Amino acid sequence: MKYIFISGGVISGIGKGITAASIGLLLKQAGYRIAPIKFENYLNMDSGTINPIEHGDPFLCADGTEADMDIGTYEKFLDEEMGSDNFVTMGQIYKTVIDRERNFGYKGEDVEAIPHLTDEIIARMNTLGKKKSADIIIVELGGTAGEYQNVFYYEAARQLALKCIGDVLHVHVSYVPTPKHLGEPKTKPTQLSVKTLNSMGIQPDFIVARSEKYIDKRRRDRFALFCNVQPDNIISNPDVRNPYEVPLILDEQKLAEKIQKKLGFSVKKPNLTSWRTFVESIYKTKNKNIEIAIVGKYFGTGDYELRDSYAALLDALDHASWKVGANLKINWINAENVEKNGTSVIGKPDGLIVPIGWGARGVEGKISSAGFARIRKIPYLGLCYGMQLGCVEFARAEANLKDANTTEADSKTKNPIIHSIPFDPKYQRIKGDGTSMRLGTYDCILKKDSLVYQIYDKSNSFLNKPKRLISERHRHRFEFNNKYRKVLEDKGLIISGTSPDNFFVEMIELPKEKHPFYIGTQGHPEYKSRPLNPHPMFVAFLEACKNSL
Numbered sequence: 001m002k003y004i005f006i007s008g009g010v011i012s013g014i015g016k017g018i019t020a021a022s023i024g025l026l027l028k029q030a031g032y033r034i035a036p037i038k039f040e041n042y043l044n045m046d047s048g049t050i051n052p053i054e055h056g057d058p059f060l061c062a063d064g065t066e067a068d069m070d071i072g073t074y075e076k077f078l079d080e081e082m083g084s085d086n087f088v089t090m091g092q093i094y095k096t097v098i099d100r101e102r103n104f105g106y107k108g109e110d111v112e113a114i115p116h117l118t119d120e121i122i123a124r125m126n127t128l129g130k131k132k133s134a135d136i137i138i139v140e141l142g143g144t145a146g147e148y149q150n151v152f153y154y155e156a157a158r159q160l161a162l163k164c165i166g167d168v169l170h171v172h173v174s175y176v177p178t179p180k181h182l183g184e185p186k187t188k189p190t191q192l193s194v195k196t197l198n199s200m201g202i203q204p205d206f207i208v209a210r211s212e213k214y215i216d217k218r219r220r221d222r223f224a225l226f227c228n229v230q231p232d233n234i235i236s237n238p239d240v241r242n243p244y245e246v247p248l249i250l251d252e253q254k255l256a257e258k259i260q261k262k263l264g265f266s267v268k269k270p271n272l273t274s275w276r277t278f279v280e281s282i283y284k285t286k287n288k289n290i291e292i293a294i295v296g297k298y299f300g301t302g303d304y305e306l307r308d309s310y311a312a313l314l315d316a317l318d319h320a321s322w323k324v325g326a327n328l329k330i331n332w333i334n335a336e337n338v339e340k341n342g343t344s345v346i347g348k349p350d351g352l353i354v355p356i357g358w359g360a361r362g363v364e365g366k367i368s369s370a371g372f373a374r375i376r377k378i379p380y381l382g383l384c385y386g387m388q389l390g391c392v393e394f395a396r397a398e399a400n401l402k403d404a405n406t407t408e409a410d411s412k413t414k415n416p417i418i419h420s421i422p423f424d425p426k427y428q429r430i431k432g433d434g435t436s437m438r439l440g441t442y443d444c445i446l447k448k449d450s451l452v453y454q455i456y457d458k459s460n461s462f463l464n465k466p467k468r469l470i471s472e473r474h475r476h477r478f479e480f481n482n483k484y485r486k487v488l489e490d491k492g493l494i495i496s497g498t499s500p501d502n503f504f505v506e507m508i509e510l511p512k513e514k515h516p517f518y519i520g521t522q523g524h525p526e527y528k529s530r531p532l533n534p535h536p537m538f539v540a541f542l543e544a545c546k547n548s549l
Helices: 016-028 069-078 090-102 113-131 148-163 188-199 217-227 243-252 255-262 273-282 308-324 335-341 363-375 385-398 451-457 482-490 536-547
Strands: 002-009 034-040 087-089 136-141 168-175 206-211 234-238 288-296 326-334 351-354 380-383 404-406 415-419 436-446 469-476 494-498 505-509 518-521
Touching (some): 002 016, 002 188, 016 034, 016 168, 016 255, 034 113, 087 090, 090 113, 113 148, 136 148, 188 206, 188 217, 206 217, 206 255, 217 234, 243 255, 243 273, 273 308, 288 363, 288 536, 308 326, 326 335, 326 536, 335 363, 385 404, 385 482, 385 505, 415 482, 436 451, 436 505, 451 536
Parallel strands (some): 002 168, 034 087, 168 206, 288 326, 380 518, 404 415
Antiparallel strands (some): 436 469, 494 505
């Protein structure tokens, strides 16, 4: 196996994940088997317990792994499922080594950071590579060069390069700022970042320069002189309108061919025909403008608003908008603002989404928003919590259960439409302090004549038609209370999807004669959407929004 390490310099969020995924796409399209892996710095065992405002939307894998957003980027670019083998945290490394020591796995040896932590890091790479029969492992190192949290990852990269001479490459993705008061790009920050790499015994083979514009010859020459990298191996990665352009930009500079040559492969050009056609479709003139209101609560960090808190959802909406040929305008609506000021703050959107959420904060605002969409016949998509709270709103308004609620928000409610269920290992896994969750892929049987069946029926890749079976990823603690099934169905709610054993309510909707598009799903279709294969649920939602214009 060959190894490509991707490190970052100067600032976090520079685009290592996009670069790693783009390199993976190029090499895959050149015919190689690629296995990407992300090493995160934090001591959390996964991303699932981190507030989305802190580190963005955790990406949910099919096997239930709650991972960093970059894992989602790998899935979207490579069109392959990722899982626990593709995602490692420093917490996992420490715990594995300490547990092994406690079980006398080191046979009395003095356990130290080097070599035992670095051995475990390298073992994780090789385990993934062997499972995937990979030609090339792409290793993304979290954080930025020079942080104390990730020093053992860099040490592992150095050791591996020493053991596997000629089989290891290092790509350093670094920021090249252009201060407004100077008007020219400055290379010094990257020079210092490479100096930090050199101090750890690492010499990068390529520098991917993230900047506003393409790097000019003068800047290449400066990099070559001070960073000891050939000018041809300084790769420009300028700001673009859409990150899906990045593989094409890297391909223009023949990065895949240069990597193959350095690793001793026979050089093959990537086939990017489909990807190029897809990127061209992004910028085709759209004849419709659709305004979507997203009512949530994970928007702010200080004085700034973040896209990353709902990254998978926004990606899925983008994929669908390019498919249906519409320009999207997203309005962020804080659920607490709806609680304080009423549904008038929502405005007049063409569609409304209530996405994933946790806890009681903002719940009444989300419930009011679901009712707002139901009464005004605005296309509504409730995702996870959005489905649950849509059911609560329906119970209050249509079944006259005025105190209906979820026990997540009110543990003493007399009408717990949504509640927690006793732990059953057949369905759930324990997630800290006895908290049970459904995590990962679960099957769902669709009702034959339902709207959701019609939606999935249009896509062969998402529906097993003979069995009326779909599979979606789940990440939640509370469930629809089966005691209220008949009560709500008698009032017009359609339970359009259930688990194969009929125990879980997975999909709900309103009949067409009452609402043009009102759907709630306990699963998360956003995590399965791919740029070349948008999820049919989001395509159908945007089509309904177009029809309402």
